[in-house]
Amino acid sequence: MHVAQTLDCSGLSNVPAILRIKQALVGWNDDVRMGVLLGEGCDVERITGSLGAASSRVQLVTATKQ
Amino acid sequence: MGDDAGTEMISDTDSNAPKPEAPEYAFDPRDPWTQTFQKGLERANLQGKAVYEVGIGTGINAAFVLRFCGAAAFYGSDLDPRLIALAERNLISLSPEHAELFQPVKGAVSLIDTDEAREKIAKTDVVIACLPQVGDPNDERFAAFREEQSVSLPAGAEEEAHDHIAHYYPWTMFDEYPFNSVGLGLNEALLRRIREHAPRAQVVMNFGARIGTELIFEMFRANGYEPEKIATQIVRQDIGTDISFFAALEGALQGTGFEKEFKCFFFADPEGKTRLSAHEAQRLVDKDPDTPLYHEVCVVRGTPMPAA
Ligand SMILES: C[S@@+](CC[C@H](N)C(=O)[O-])C[C@H]1O[C@@H](n2cnc3c(N)ncnc32)[C@H](O)[C@@H]1O
Numbered sequence: 001m002h003v004a005q006t007l008d009c010s011g012l013s014n015v016p017a018i019l020r021i022k023q024a025l026v027g028w029n030d031d032v033r034m035g036v037l038l039g040e041g042c043d044v045e046r047i048t049g050s051l052g053a054a055s056s057r058v059q060l061v062t063a064t065k066q
Numbered sequence: 067m068g069d070d071a072g073t074e075m076i077s078d079t080d081s082n083a084p085k086p087e088a089p090e091y092a093f094d095p096r097d098p099w100t101q102t103f104q105k106g107l108e109r110a111n112l113q114g115k116a117v118y119e120v121g122i123g124t125g126i127n128a129a130f131v132l133r134f135c136g137a138a139a140f141y142g143s144d145l146d147p148r149l150i151a152l153a154e155r156n157l158i159s160l161s162p163e164h165a166e167l168f169q170p171v172k173g174a175v176s177l178i179d180t181d182e183a184r185e186k187i188a189k190t191d192v193v194i195a196c197l198p199q200v201g202d203p204n205d206e207r208f209a210a211f212r213e214e215q216s217v218s219l220p221a222g223a224e225e226e227a228h229d230h231i232a233h234y235y236p237w238t239m240f241d242e243y244p245f246n247s248v249g250l251g252l253n254e255a256l257l258r259r260i261r262e263h264a265p266r267a268q269v270v271m272n273f274g275a276r277i278g279t280e281l282i283f284e285m286f287r288a289n290g291y292e293p294e295k296i297a298t299q300i301v302r303q304d305i306g307t308d309i310s311f312f313a314a315l316e317g318a319l320q321g322t323g324f325e326k327e328f329k330c331f332f333f334a335d336p337e338g339k340t341r342l343s344a345h346e347a348q349r350l351v352d353k354d355p356d357t358p359l360y361h362e363v364c365v366v367r368g369t370p371m372p373a374a
Contacts, residue, residue, distance in 0.1 A: 011288025012244050015319065015328045016281060020247035022318045026210045039288075050322035 003059050006035040010063055013041050018050055025054055034058045084159045086124050092149055093232040095126035098301035099363050103196050103272040104130050106297035106365025110270045112137045115191040120177060120256055121145070122170065123232065125153025127194065132157075132164035140168050141186040143175035145231055177256050178263065187264045195256060196272035199249045201237030202230075203308045208237040212310060215317030220352065223308040233307050245285045248277045249311060257289040261370070268369050270296070275362040276312055276330050276344070282366060291368030300338040303359035309351070312344035333360040 007024050009017040021036055028034055036058050038044060044062055048055045086095045093100070100123075107127065112135040119127055122142035131137045144150060150170045157168045171183045178187050187193065201208040203223045212219070227233070240251030243258070253271065260267055269291060273282050279295065286293035303309065312330045319325045330344035338360060342350070350357040 008242070009244055011284070012247070013281075013284060015324055016245065016247045016284075018322055018324060019315055019318055020244060023207075023211045023247055026207070026214055046323065050324055052321070 002032045003035045004032040006037050006061075008037055009042070010037055010039045012039055014043055014047060017042050018047060021047075021051065021058060022054075025057060028057065030057060036060050038062050040064075086126050086129075086156045086160060087152060088124055089152065090228040091146065092152060093123045093229055095124045097304075098299065099196060099272060099274070100126060102297055102299040102301065102363040103127065103194075103365055105299070106270060106272065106367070107131055107135055107194065109296045110135070110192065110194075110268075110365075110367060112192060114138050116141070116189055118142060118178075118187055118190040118193050120193065120195040121197050121232075122149055122153050123196075124149070125156040125168075126160075128153055128168050128170075129157050129160040129164070131194075132167055133161040138167070139189075140164075141170065141190060142168075143171040143178070143180075143183050145174055145176050147172070147174040177252075178259050184263050187260065187267070190264055190267050192268045192270055193256075193260050193264065194270045195253070197252050197256065198231070198233055198235040199253065199274055199276075200234050200307060200311045201249060202234040203310070205237040207241070208311075211318070212314040215314045215320075217310045217314045217317050217348075219310055220308060220355070223310065227306055233304070245281075245288070248281055248315065250277075250282070250285050254285055254289060257286070257291065257368070261290055265370060268367060270365060270367050272363065272365050275364050276309075276332060277315070278328075278331055279362075279364060279366075282364075286366065286368045287371075290371050290373070292371050294367045294369070295364050296367050297365040299363055300333060300336055300360050301363050302336070303332065303347075303361055305355070309344060309348060309359075313348045316344050331361060336360055338362065 009020050044060050088095050115137050116139040117137045119142040122144045128140045150172050157165045175183050235252040240246050243251040243254040245254040283293040332342040332347040334340040347359050
């Protein structure tokens with residue numbers, strides 16, 4: 001599936017990042033997955049779990065530490 | 067809380083002193099938010115500094131900072147162009163001997179988005195601001211999110227008061243800024259601009275801490291500023307301001323496993339002892355719109371951290 005547009009969540013901890021993803025998913029066209037850039041402080045596994053079925057609508061990527 | 071000792075208020079130092087002109091379209095200069103802000107400004111070491119206020123309102127802080135904090139120059143601008151002429155009039159009546167130190171940018175200026183504003187920001191030591199932190203109830207995308215959380219808008223909340231833009235900001239317009247998710251998009255947009263155009267300037271900003279201070283501090287750090295709380299006060303929640311924004315944030319976390327990690331900070335009492343979540347607060351005002359609610363207002367100073 002095509003991945004579109006990266007939602008910038010860098011700098012956000014888990015809670016504001018989940019809120020941002022859920023806000024962006026309202027009205028999102030389901031033919032494409034939403035790319036999401038998470039900050040280093042985020043727990044990708046917990047965030048994926050927290051999204052439930054909606055997790056298939058997003059592709060989470062973490063900003064890597066250098 | 068309540069440590070008023072030594073705090074001078076331009077509007078109440080002397081009952082014979084001139085009162086600021088405060089038309090309906092301007093944010094009320096006697097509002098407790100402004101009182102808290104001035105406590106912070108007093109503690110911000112503004113002596114001899116060039117200060118720029120984004121969102122100047124009635125100009126009450128310009129008069130206060132020049133008169134009581136010893137600033138050397140005061141620049142300012144506002145999205146509502148009527149406020150510049152009002153601020154100039156207020157400065158002449160409240161502190162005529164300082165009127166020439168006030169050099170506002172005329173016209174409608176969003177944040178610092180004109181050449182003249184950026185030129186003045188570049189000469190500024192401390193940028194001060196108290197900008198809206200609640201998404202406009204009429205914002206279409208925000209309304210769709212709120213409806214998905216089954217949070218309805220209280221009766222009358224979609225009506226715009228004369229000073230609407232003092233309370234709400236166009237949420238979708240600032241969605242490129244990550245902290246927009248908790249209502250800080252406009253404030254984060256300002257921090258990014260200051261970082262770019264005045265990288266050495268400190269910022270002193272006033273916040274309603276309904277989402278908690280931790281998230282506000284997180285926004286400062288994410289944008290390269292070390293935060294420090296320099297004043298705080300519990301104030302009454304403005305009756306006219308819609309709090310469904312905060313209830314929608316809590317609602318969106320239901321069933322995520324994170325619901326216990328985030329609850330908004332409202333209080334049932336002016337001492338801030340009985341905490342209420344936004345949902346609990348909303349339920350109380352739904353039953354009786356006159357139920358008094360309280361929340362913290364705090365002034366945060368941000369000092370630029372060296373670039374990583
Ligand atoms: C809460 S009032 C504060 C007024 C004054 N600074 C005070 O502390 O009393 C917010 C002010 O910000 C202005 N404002 C709102 N959005 C703005 C923006 N995007 N750029 C500049 N000013 C804005 C409003 O017109 C209003 O005067």
